[in-house]
Amino acid sequence: MNDISPDKVFVPLELHGIRLEALAPHHAAGLRAAAMDGELWNLRVTSVPEPDQVDQYIFKGIEMRPSRFAFAVVDAASGEVLGTTSYHDVVPAIGRLEIGYTWYAKRCQRSHVNTTCKLLLLAHAFDTLGCALVGLRTDNFNHASQAAIERLGAKKDGVLRHHALRRDGTVRDTVMYSITRGEWPEIAAHLRYKLAQRPIAALPRAGERSPC
Template sequence: MHTLAHPAAPIAPVTLELHGVRLEPLGPQHADGLRAAASDGELWKLRITSVPEPDQVDAYISKALGQRPERLAFAVLDAASGKVLGTTSYHDIVPAIARLEIGYTWYARSAQRSHVNTSCKLMLMTHAFETLGAALVGLRTDNFNHASQAAIERLGAKKDGVLRHHALRRDGSVRDTVMYSITAGEWPEIKAHLRYKLAQHGTV
């Protein structure tokens, strides 16, 4: 199997499932479900996220597909019902140095503060480190998204620093971006920690 360390080997689309949560490659068939997920809490009104408005979902999916092979977007689904809970992505994939990031992540309000995010991160990082051969997985967030920073830090990721005046927000302001990462050497302990957290949720 090709690994991230081979520059000529784009990451192949894959479906992953764990603890009742399924990740499958995002496509036009998920548009209605993604609209419903975004509407659960009117998430597009949040200044510090990039959740699309309902009428922008088709363009959002099209843009994500157009960013391959540097980005591989997933729909997050409830495995039992098939309900779309949100989306997440591998992005900024750099095979030559076996690096990728996990981001573009958001969930319907009803799926927040549940086991969904931890399950997704465990699936994505297990696949990245143990199948793709990643040397490092990065994560990033808005400097004002304190909830996201806390969630990333709870994973055990290390803070690398802040990129100042880095990216546009939806309201036209420019954000600072907080960067985090996990190395392959740190992964076994992070994995054990995520499994412990899921056990506390009663999912393992």
């Protein structure tokens, strides 16, 4: 992983009806609708943009390359934007990156979307980009996110105390996790097993009630 570029990162990534593609200005309306589904910007422990900040959010995601590569999460059948996720804190010299800046429309939560995205991103990071380690992080009060990361099989590295500002001006502790290249084959098998155990139902469209 001595070199990483948009051409290497943004290749076709699709599984179980979910497609990941480079986050771009044309995703703005869809990303705005995804954020409005559940008014996600009101959640204290996430960094979802308010509707009028979506264009700036997308621009910043593009501007941060090559330390961050932002993806749009798209329903492959309808083309609807479901949310976003990123590779970030990319350090090619040591083969390390993190997966984060992840959020989905409320109707997609507790579905197959997150597991599918993580499988796509982890496989691409380890098997194509040649990573030695992939990190994940979350707010110390975001217990749902911590549980989701632990279900992936990631190991908890520790807590960075007084680490980052929340949107409300308070300072959070950051819980750090990681997966090594040696751990990846077993985790990959586990994620594929999990996806095989649940039916991959069609996702509700915007404005529809989720069955979950």
